[in-house]
Amino acid sequence: MGSGFLFLTSGLLAAGLPIFVALTLAVFIGLSVAGTTPPMLIVQRMFSGLDSFPLMAIPLFILAGNLMSTSGLSNRILKVAQMLVGPFRGGLAMTTVTGSMFFGAISGSSPATVVSVGRLILPSMLKEGYDQKFSVGLLMATGAVGIIIPPSIFMIVYGAMAGVSIGALFMAGIGAGLVYGLVFLAYCYYRACKSGMESRPFPSRQELFTALREASWGLAIPVLILGGIYGGIFTPTEAAAVAVVYATVVGMFIYRELSIEDLWRVCVDSAVVTTQVMIIVASAAAFSWYLTTSGLTQQLATGLLSLSDNPVVLLLLINVVVLIAGMFLDPNSIVIILVPLVIKVAEMAGVDLVHLGVILCVNCAIGMFTPPFGMNLFVASSLGGVTYGQAVKGALPLVWLALIVLFVINAVPEISLWLPRTVMSGISG
Incomplete structure (x- = not known):
């Protein structure tokens, strides 16, 4: 029964059905075959799955x-990044890495990071x-850090499904994101030294101060969000609301690059993306419920x-x-489909669920630029003069570098757990 249900679900996904249709249809067929539970429960479980404050x-x-993407922040962030690492050998490549880390800490989205940084620096x-292959590959690989460094949409979904503190996950993502970025910075420097690139003069204090001052309003957002959460001022959900108000004020009245027309367009675009995410979350709630009540989760874990x-x-x-799934599915779909299965295994094996969340997150980040269907491959292909084939050739060498980061994060749980365990109680090691 268990293998048949999973085979059915895989077949529906392989047939090209939308994720939410495949999940709910599989549950409907499973309940219809069993004949003991009314299918109307699927709708109830979908609505209850969305009834979650986080x-x-x-x-x-x-x-x-x-x-923040629309308010001209990208230019200011990249200018600061270039001031900090640009003078080193391979400074422009290192600017791509640093700029992606900065912007990822604001957008929480990998594709948004690739587009915003890529249009300016490529x-x-x-x-x-x-x-070109290296440039595009680096842009896609470092843009993936957007789902690791908080605030991360992936971690919010994982935390809600796994019952894990989102604040703890955000803190764990800081350590993992820094390690990810540092490894790529080191690789850029090594490659520049090997190819004989020269360093450049460092900027003056005045130039650095001016760049920091211009970008300070945007760079303050991660501090505002994380500081408010960990200081006990507001919850992650309340922090998100504060971030919206702050971003609107900064874009419209301080940077003055966000018009009323832009605000309306941003709201519409955000609503479309939200709908795409939330309908999958709703269907996943029904899918997870069926796996649990039917005993499939326990069977698979055993x-x-x-x-x-x-x-x-x-x-x-x-x-x-998860790495194989990342080649074909987006991160939110992966966490929704696989978390009910892997959590049971992790608990039985004694693996900390915060550490597990970071491991899944890094796996999904790698999947963002892994052929054949990594989302960043298609996003990079939308940039001028870049084909899908060039994006694939640029990504493959850097997938191996990212796998090294993944190995380190798996092998050294302290990278993820030290900060949340130090700041928050109840985090094991």
Whole structure:
């Protein structure tokens, strides 16, 4: 029964049906075959799945990120990043990494980071003589950090589904995101030294101060969000609402690059994205309920544990499954479909659920630029002069570098757990 249901679900997904249709249709067929539960419960479980206060943060963070993307913040962030790392060898490539980390901490979206940073810096990298494949690959790989560094939509969904503190996940994402970025910074420097690139003069204090002052309103958003959450001033959902108000005020009255027309367009775009995410969350709630009540989750967990009860082996299996899923599905779909399965295995193996959330997040970040269907591949293809084939060729070498980061985060839980365990109680190691 369990294998048949999973085969049915996989077949519906492979047939090209939308994620929410495939999940709800699989549950409907499963209930109809069993004949013991009225199908109307599917609708009830979908609505109850959305009845969650933490999930309210999703549309608000999407809106806040889009507001800041439209308000001219990208130029200011990249200018600061270039001031900080631009003088080093490979400075422009390192600016791409640093700028992506800054912007990811504001948008919480990988595709938005790729587009915002790519439009500004890709022409400059090509003009300076960087190889196109490397430039595009670096942009896609470092743009993926947007779903690791808080605020992260992925972590909000995972936290709501797994019953894990979103604040703890955000803190865990800081350590993982920094390690991810530092590894790519080191690679850019190594590549520049190997190719004989020269360093540049450092900016004056006045130039650096001016760049920081111009970008300070935007760079304050992560501080406002995280500081408010960890200071106990507001919850992650309330922080998202504060971020929307703050982003609107900054864009309209301080930077003055956000018009009423822009505000309306941003609200409409954000509503469309929110709808796409939330309808999948609703269908996943019904899917997760069916897996649990039918006993499939327990059966699958027991099956995996029969292979090994070694946490290292089980983590390896989870990583392989999620990496393969990342080649075909977007991160939100992955967390929704797989979390009910892997959580049970992780709990039985004694794996901390905060650490597990970060591992899944990094896996999904890698999936964002892994062929054949990584979302960043298609986003990069929308940039001028870049084909899908060039994007794939640029991504493949950097997938291996990202896998090294994934291995380190798996092997050293302290990278994820040290900060939340230090600041918050109840986080194990």
